[in-house]
Amino acid sequence: MEYADLAEAIIGTNNTNLMTPFLTASSSSKRLNYVRLLDEKYIQLGLDPTGVCDSTAALTEAYADAVDKQMIVIGKGQFKQSSRITIGGDGIQIIYENGSNVFAEDTAYAPDTLYAAVNRNNLTFENINAVGNGSDPSGTPGSSPQAFYFAGCNDLRIIDPKLSKFKGVGIALVNCDDSKIIGGKFKTMGQDVTGLQHPFGGTPAIWVGSGSSRVKIKDVYFETCQFSGIFIFSNYSDVVDCSFLNIGESAIYSENVDPSTNGGVEVRHNRYTGNKIQGVRIKDISACGLEILTHDTIIESNTISDAGTHGIAMGCANRIIARGNIIGNANGDYEELNAGIIATVHGGVYNPALD
Numbered sequence: 563m564e565y566a567d568l569a570e571a572i573i574g575t576n577n578t579n580l581m582t583p584f585l586t587a588s589s590s591s592k593r594l595n596y597v598r599l600l601d602e603k604y605i606q607l608g609l610d611p612t613g614v615c616d617s618t619a620a621l622t623e624a625y626a627d628a629v630d631k632q633m634i635v636i637g638k639g640q641f642k643q644s645s646r647i648t649i650g651g652d653g654i655q656i657i658y659e660n661g662s663n664v665f666a667e668d669t670a671y672a673p674d675t676l677y678a679a680v681n682r683n684n685l686t687f688e689n690i691n692a693v694g695n696g697s698d699p700s701g702t703p704g705s706s707p708q709a710f711y712f713a714g715c716n717d718l719r720i721i722d723p724k725l726s727k728f729k730g731v732g733i734a735l736v737n738c739d740d741s742k743i744i745g746g747k748f749k750t751m752g753q754d755v756t757g758l759q760h761p762f763g764g765t766p767a768i769w770v771g772s773g774s775s776r777v778k779i780k781d782v783y784f785e786t787c788q789f790s791g792i793f794i795f796s797n798y799s800d801v802v803d804c805s806f807l808n809i810g811e812s813a814i815y816s817e818n819v820d821p822s823t824n825g826g827v828e829v830r831h832n833r834y835t836g837n838k839i840q841g842v843r844i845k846d847i848s849a850c851g852l853e854i855l856t857h858d859t860i861i862e863s864n865t866i867s868d869a870g871t872h873g874i875a876m877g878c879a880n881r882i883i884a885r886g887n888i889i890g891n892a893n894g895d896y897e898e899l900n901a902g903i904i905a906t907v908h909g910g911v912y913n914p915a916l917d
Contacts, residue, residue: 611639
């Protein structure tokens with residue numbers, strides 16, 4: 563991770579000091595009065611750092627207190643959560659100390675949805691460590707649930723998240739502008755996609771969709787994602803220097819319109835640079851390294867190997883530039899396709915009309 567990106571993510575674009583109170587001497591008195599999850603108050607409410615008992619009630623109270631204090635520190639421990647917690651204020655910083663994680667209750671609930679925020683701005687999550695229960699999503703796969711769901715949240719910063727064993731979407735951003743996901747790891751995510759119709763039924767680790775703009779995803783590592791690493795249906799957004807290993811569907815997928823919005827907002831002006839993709843192998847689905855079907859897009863300096871169909875599939879849009887990409891051992895499973903890069907003019911996308 564580049565220092566400038568990390569510094570901007572932690573300090574914020576408005577130069578507000580968001581460093582943790584124990585890391586800076588210049589923190590305000592309000593910052594010093596942050597919520598400590600391991601305080602006696604929350605222990606009395608049933609907080610169990612051993613992970614044996616359900617800590618949802620205590621976690622809910624702590625996040626409610628953080629609306630006023632603007633910061634919550636999740637201390638070391640394993641915290642079982644059995645229902646969704648909604649973030650109720652703006653400008654809150656959520657920090658997970660090393661050695662802490664929140665994990666989903668074993669029984670199916672929702673399932674796998676941990677946190678949500680709607681129409682909240684300037685939220686920061688640092689060092690999230692969350693583990694799903696491995697249960698199959700109920701209802702239409704891909705439509706619900708999401709481990710972390712953000713709608714209408716601007717200036718959202720998610721720094722070094724670590725998510726595993728969620729079979730729904732890991733992080734979903736809907737109508738979110740000027741937001742970043744920097745660093746972190748997504749491992750053992752999604753569900754087996756063989757035979758499902760793409761992109762409906764999709765459970766990518768990250769879904770950026772429906773009216774979002776200026777979203778940056780950088781230095782994120784994806785491993786053993788049963789569906790895609792990233793679905794991106796936002797404008798003026800970047801996916802930079804991410805790594806993908808053993809992905810079921812296309813590592814990065816984007817098309818002209820977010821299919822979840824029944825028409826939606828046309829997607830334009832995105833950039834995919836410096837990503838490394840190895841192993842995209844599920845059959846019966848379009849197993850490409852990058853599958854990009856959006857206008858005014860740059861695909862540059864990516865390294866792709868061992869893709870089941872094509873290294874890069876692009877088209878059904880105007881002004882896509884692909885340059886400086888390295889592709890090796892594409893078309894491992896489909897001899898009849900045989901293309902490192904394929905460009906199409908028409909296809910079964912939701913908005914195939916060109917400018």
